[in-house]
Amino acid sequence: MFDNLSDRLGNVFDKLKGRGSLSEADVREAMREVRIALLEADVALPVVRRFIDAVTEKAIGSEVLKSVTPGQQVVKIVNDELVEMLGGDGEDAEPRELNLNAKPPVVIMMVGLQGSGKTTTTAKLGKLLREKHGKKAMMASLDVNRPAAQEQLKVLGEQVDVATLPIVAGQQPVDIARRAMESAKLQAADVLLLDTAGRLHVDEALMAEMKAIASVSTPVEVLLVVDSLTGQDAVNVAQSFTGEVPLTGVVLTRMDGDARGGAALSMRYVTGKPVKFAGTGEKLDAIEAFDPKRVASRILGMGDVVSLVEKAATAIKEEEAEALARKMAKGEFDLDDLRMQLRQMQSMGGLGALAGMMPGMKKAKAAMQQSGMDDKVLVHMDAIIGSMTAKERKLPKLLNAKRKKRVAAGSGTQVQDVNKVLKMHQEMSKAMKQIKKMGGLKGLGALFGKGGMGAAMPGLGGAGGGLPGLGGGGGKGPSVDPDTLPPELRDMLNKK
Template identity: 50%
Template sequence: MAFEGLADRLQTTIQKIRGKGKVTEADVKEMMREVRLALLEADVNFKVVKQFVKKVSERAVGQEVMKSLTPGQQVIKVVKEELTELMGGEQSKIAVAKRPPTVIMMSGLQGAGKTTTTGKLANLLRKSYNRKPFLIAADIYRPAAIKQLETIGKQLNMPVFSLGDKVSPAEIVRQGIEKAKEEHYDYVLIDTAGRLHIDEELMQELRDIKELADPDEIFLVVDAMTGQDAVNVAENFNDQLDITGVILTKLDGDTRGGAALSIRSVAQKPIKFVGMGEKMDALEPFHPERMASRILGMGDVLTLIEKAQANVDEEKAKEMEHKFRTASFTFDDFLDQLGQVRSMGPLDELIKMMPGANKMKGLDNIQVDEKQIGHVEAIIRSMTKEEKERPDIINASRRRRIAKGSGRTIQEVNRLLKQFEEMKKMLKQMSGMQQKGKKKGFKFPFM
């Protein structure tokens, strides 16, 4: 995940000051030196770092913090608030035109993931906002760009308008918008051409499309892995097109996060969405406060809840809770739960969203091996229906057959059966605690 190095450095730094009953100016100065280094190492723009450190320092040595009962906590609160402000303060929502369709123009350099992001955004608009999107393929230069968008449209079962690569992009856009109006679509997403670098020809074409389409949003798609270059690209596109927002892609990758922390301050345009994976549902609205919480190791419960609500079947969840209480939880149920949880995203990322996960021993460096999960699924799928419902009947010969059928070892089959029994006992105990009210407000995970 992006910000990992920055998060580690900042969390180590604020840990030193967290429980202090008294905080001196020297403590704040030392902390800010560490914060400055952490931000510069994360490839945050130098001017942005300077301004951020100055703001935090001024507030941290103020009367309100120094004379409070918990000065250490107050300093951390200041860091979080300023980090949130640095990334935009609050979520910047997507525009809605007074008269549909709302037109969104997607722009960016080649390789930033613009076409894929166009599909992801259309999917998000339909899934989370209950809107009808219409895609226009206006990139006539990149080989297979039109085909790529058509494939995405087919995958998502969405209309894609194209006139091939012999018609001018402006004409494609004009006819596409007309068709979207006729067929009463809510949103039009225009996938425009990119280049390997910014040039006048590209910008003139984009200005022509802007003038013709009169878009409600002009999004710049930027690869978060490019660091400081992303900020320069944002500045240039903004000067030419007056963009309305930024979509950062590959924020789940091994990126230092400098672009996300610099773009808002330098280009004065909000980050509206972030790409968190390759799948078509891996695009999220950007919430500065939630991201600040994650960077500082405070978790991100709201995003976790939203992911659960979007991916977990409520009726199945109630049925599963009953099975937990009655200890009638089977291997089929386990497979079903595993599928629902995995659809929420990478498991190690979900764990890191839990408050305090950074302080739990072993969880700070947790890496969930997706291959191992695949092996578990293979073992379960090699069982008969009766074996899945009554694992106690699985004797030595059945274990050999299951191992052979799944391509795993007998030891792995034995380990899974033992872990499953232990999990059932634990869930029954937890359910009993919930029934007796020993754990106030206890809820099963992802339910």
Template identity: 50%
Template sequence: MFDNLTDRLTSTLKKIKGQGRLTEDNIKETLREVRMALLEADVALPVVTDFIEHVKNGALGQEVQSSLSPGQAMIKLVQAELVKVMGNANEKLNLNAVPPAIILMAGLQGAGKTTTVAKLGRWLKETQKKKVGVVSVDVYRPAAIKQLETLANSLSLDFFESDVSQNPVDIAQRAIDAGKRKFLDVIIVDTAGRLHVDEDMMAEIKALHAAIKPIETLFVVDSMTGQDAAITAKAFNDALPLTGVILTKADGDARGGAALSIRHITGKPIKFIGMGEKIDALEPFHPDRLASRILGMGDMLSLIEEMEQKVDKEKAEKFAKKIQKGKGFDFNDFLEQLQQMQSMGGVASMLDKLPGINSVPKAMKEQVNDKMLARQIAVIQSMTKQERRYPELIKGTRKQRIADGCGQELHNVNLILKQFQMMQKMMKKMKGGNIANMVRGIKNNVRGMRR
């Protein structure tokens, strides 16, 4: 996520670390490169101009502490300004309404709006313990209605049926009435998307908004459209009283222009960020955490929160006790850890949150991916129970049999044996060998992982 921006900013700020102190000249040179990095990331020009001005004033003023090195001082200033541009702090959903609280979702076609409705419903149900209903008023695309129904059923959300022959306002009001009878806490209304902003679309959604009076009106936008995302969000905000924005497809966005432009241009907070196609790949948007990730400092808080939500605590505690007692680390343990990594969004999601991961060569990081994780799991599952328990048995013909059993080359089996040995050594050095400790060791082990 935002790899290009991260690379440019970290390399730029690294140059000033070797300076003895901050001077007008090295500040000017550094900010020139920061400006270029932001423009290349497709950040809107007014945002870049204000950003550079604020950092410059801070660097030349009293904000630079004498105890900090020039590099630390500039990083601190840039980080603070990144946080400020994106909104200072996470702004939570406002559900303070007579149930059901209504959330209206708006956006252009292709932004991932319908999927985001389901993701938000899952998030509310699982993390906020809310009873959630969803309804689609997209009477132009029957496939969108069917898609939402399928997603809702898979997540055990209440789905309210609709038909292309019905009026959007009538559909929404019937769903709200039914939601009251079911004592639902929240109803999310999925609206029609268009390929571009047009008068008919705006008139329809304005009428819908006036009729159902949502407590939250969220604009869903594709982050990969860069500053165009902010421009589109402003057009919607001019027509509707938006309460926030959800950025989608951020995992595929190497630039970051949308995240850094939307708040400045619309005045509305980014409340959630979509980090992948999986149904649980929706996170509350924390500007301070994202700023740290952009500067290559990682985001351990989000990683810890994911662990708390997705890791099987009972299994983790059992595993930790086993390691603490010196009972050894076998392939059953390794398999369990890999499966837990999968449940947390895979390798890429975790690596992105580790501090200092940008110092690992890009070619190496690209080799450590979710396909590799799936191959590792397949190799272990091809082993016998005895081989998993006693890895030292895996030699010669056993290796070939394992490779044949999972349809992989022999070198893949040799590779996972090598990785396993690295994990064994790491676990021996740990007092608590749980998933958290495993994550801390991933960065050091990246160099040992190959396709």
């Protein structure tokens, strides 16, 4: 979503970093370019003005202009102000966690326009509350206007293993809310999620219905679900709801889309309420807590390693990790292990999502897009390995020219594609042995440095013979020193 804005800001800051000193005129010129970039990203004008004024005031201070690295100081100020714009990250920031400590059942009311993704988001939250917070959740659809809306929530409830209120034909929203409250108490549910009806636009009937439901259910949380792809209109919708319903937070859906990102950057300023969650895909587990600090880092191309590790912790099963660790201890790494790694990469969002979270990988991600490379590469590689016999996967050296032709034909690929997979396996085997020799966190650098994961992925860039920025072919990827990682990240890695 923020790719265009990130590119524009990156170009501005590259100019600043390349100068040994900055004048006030340099800073003001850079801020003019930043203002244009934000306006083109569809950020609300009042938000842009406030942001630029705050950054300019701090950036033209003597402690910045006279510092050793003034360009980097300006980037830090922009990063801090972005975090503040998105909701803050200190003790004074609004709480973004759901209030689940109230007397059960804790009622969470989902509001928003039709088509914003309320029903799917309701199911996602139900799944999140059950799996992450250990809460017994129940869902109820109050949408009697949209055809099959109640049936949709019932089907989603079965998929995420969360109970839904039985459907009674002809019952009106307020009566459904009363029945849901009684049923949640009888079933000792910790949380009750109310999926309300929407309209194509804000009108008096919609607001009257929202108020009536709120008076009956007394919700602890009222979450406004907004489609990020609607751009500046999403901000107008948020303003309308803010004046009528006691909102406690915002959920932004389709954050994985190609919108310009202005709605996300403007929402907190316009509503005065924190963005609590972001929908990042169509799958029912594609929802994450909105973290201003991490989002700001992604916008400025600094990556988001903590989120990357969290995704890895979710995608990688403990027993599989332990089994791989035992094989590594013996210096073993066969094609079945490589196949498992590829599938884990797919479950973590694919190559593009992973590259976007890695510090300094912005150019690599752009190279992937320019070369037309997408996550089908992982599917093709999986198919190639699947076309091999069990013995060939255990002993890749058995793959002679004749066998490679058979594997290529079976997977619908070319022999050179089979060779690339075998080369990748060979390089990853070397990297695994390096990690074993270096041990623990000290081996992390091998994943990103010379001879590591970068060198383990030659040819993924297609005809270019490697993926620029990932160290493909030449094995000159960016080096990461584990000792420089944040303490919380080192702790997470140690636990894994």
